[in-house]
Amino acid sequence: MKALFLKWNQISLVKRILVGIVLGIILALTVPEAAKGVTIFGSLFVSALKAVAPVLVLLIVMSAISNHKKGHKTNMKSILALYGISTFLAGLIAVVASFVFPVSLSLVKGAENLTPPEGIIEVLKTLLFNIVDNPVHALMNGNYIGILTWAILLGIALRxxxxxxxxxxxxxxxxxxxxxxxxxxxxxxxxxxxxFDSIASNGLSSLLDYGKILLLLVGCMLLIALVVNPLIVYLTIRRNPYPLVFRCLKESGITAFFTRSSAANIPINMSLCEKLKLDTNTYSVSIPLGATINMAGAAVTISVLTLAAVHTLGIQVDFSTALILSVLSAVSAAGASGVAGGSLLLIPLACSLFGIPNDVAIQVVGVGFIIGVVQDSCETALNSSSDVLFTATAEYAKYRKEGRELTNLA
Structure with a gap:
């Protein structure tokens, strides 16, 4: 048994995860009645990641900053610029795609008890209060903006x-x-x-009525992941970006797709950064920060569902107004870390830009929850994998500027 266990661990983690995916599908299709016994593994795994991530971020950032040597530059400015460009372009592409392929919705009830933010000021206000959150409260609730703030301050104080x-x-x-x-x-x-839980509990039949909107959402996210982000990387480092892109999608995107939690994927991303031999002083900050502000997938979701509501109600919108939506969705997505419900709860805020009443906007949120099993998975995979992608890109750009050879991008 021990020899078998050692051989299993010698197989690459990605291959082992693919085996887990196949086994989950087989079990869901053959023994769906075993739900409680099998789904507990998924719940325990996500809970374990969420439990360790806040402590990891606090300690690794404190350690990196307190031991930071003078004159050693990090790449945070470049990374933040890449995060912002990607998120804005995601919102813009979603707007363009929604005009080229307009989709209408069958509005639903069932999301009436939600309390979305009333405006962009409220979103930014929540962000500011997250910064000054009690450190114990921030750790307990996974408030990574607050955790990062305390970690940075303590790291500076401990220099x-x-x-x-x-x-x-x-x-x-x-x-x-x-x-x-x-x-x-x-x-x-x-x-x-x-x-197993996803297939046994939800199935795919409930998604058929919303196939068009799902296709538009997933299509936009794939376009960002496989065309736009690689283009950004290429323009930054002038090398073939796809080895790095595919590695980030493979080792970060797959786990993010199934955990559906950027916070839970922080340890996975930090482990990948370590494998890529990136600067600890940089990725210890950029990865948890990216989990809260690098939200290209969220910008796509907000733009697509908002314009679907616009088309459903027959509202005439000029492209310049829709362009404002791409900016609003990018800013809202980046500042939404403290808002429960993620990107879906920001849809009413975006709908208000077009005069859509709140009761209709909440029904659009309800549609979002129905397709969430796919939409949220793809969104998280895009968001989380690009955290590592842009952290690595900024470092490789620094190598290129210094004249160092980029022999292996992945």
Whole structure:
């Protein structure tokens, strides 16, 4: 048994995850009555990732900043620029696609108890209050903006501490990183449970009525992932971007697709950054920050569903007004980290731009929840995988500027 276990661990994690996906599909189709016994693996895996991620972010950022050497530059400005460009272009492409392929909705009830933000000011206000959140509360609730703020401040304050204190923080950071590696090894079992739960509980029949809107959403996200983001990478580093793009999608996007949580995927992304030998001082900040502000998938969701409501109600909209929507969706998506319900709850805010009443906008949110099993999975996969993609791109651009050879982008 031990030899079998060792051989299993020698297989690449991606291949093991693919085995988990296949087993989950087979079990869901053959023994759906075993739901409780199998789905618990998925719930435990996601819970474990969510539990370890806040502590990992706090300690690894504190360690990186407290041990930061003067003169060692990070790439955060470049990364933030890449995050912003990608998110804006995602919203813009979603607007263009919605005009080229207009889709109408069969509006539904069932989302009346939600309380979406009333305006962009409320979204930004929530973001500011997340920054000054109590550190214990931020850790307990997975508020990564608050966690990052405290980690950065504590790291700066500890720069003048003795080597013993800094070493202690580093050792704690290394210990939590090791725990993350142990949790990630459970990914095949966890993914199997998540796939089983998704197929056994939801099936795909409920999605058929919304095939057109799903096709538009997923098509836009694929266009961003496979054309727009690679183009951004190519223009930045002037090298073939696809080896890096495909590796990020394979090692980050697959797990993000099934966990449907950018927060849960933070440990996966940090592990991938370590494999890519990126600068710890940079990715320890850029990855958790990207999980809250790099939201190209969310910008697509907000734009597409809002314009679907516009087409459903027969509202005439000129392209310049729709262009404002792409900016609004990008800013809203980036500032929505503290809003429960993610991108869907920002749809009423975007609908208000076109004078759509709130009761209709909430019905559009209801449609979003129905197709969420696919929409949210694709959105998270795009958002999370591009966190690593742009972190690596910024570092490789720095290599290129310094004249260092880019022998292996992935």
């Amino acid at each position: 003048g501490a003795g080597d013993t204190t800094k070493n202690l923080i580093t050792h704690f950071s290394d210990a939590v990183s090791q725990i993350v590696k142990w949790v990630i090894q459970l990914a095949p079992l966890g993914i199997m449970g998540l796939v």
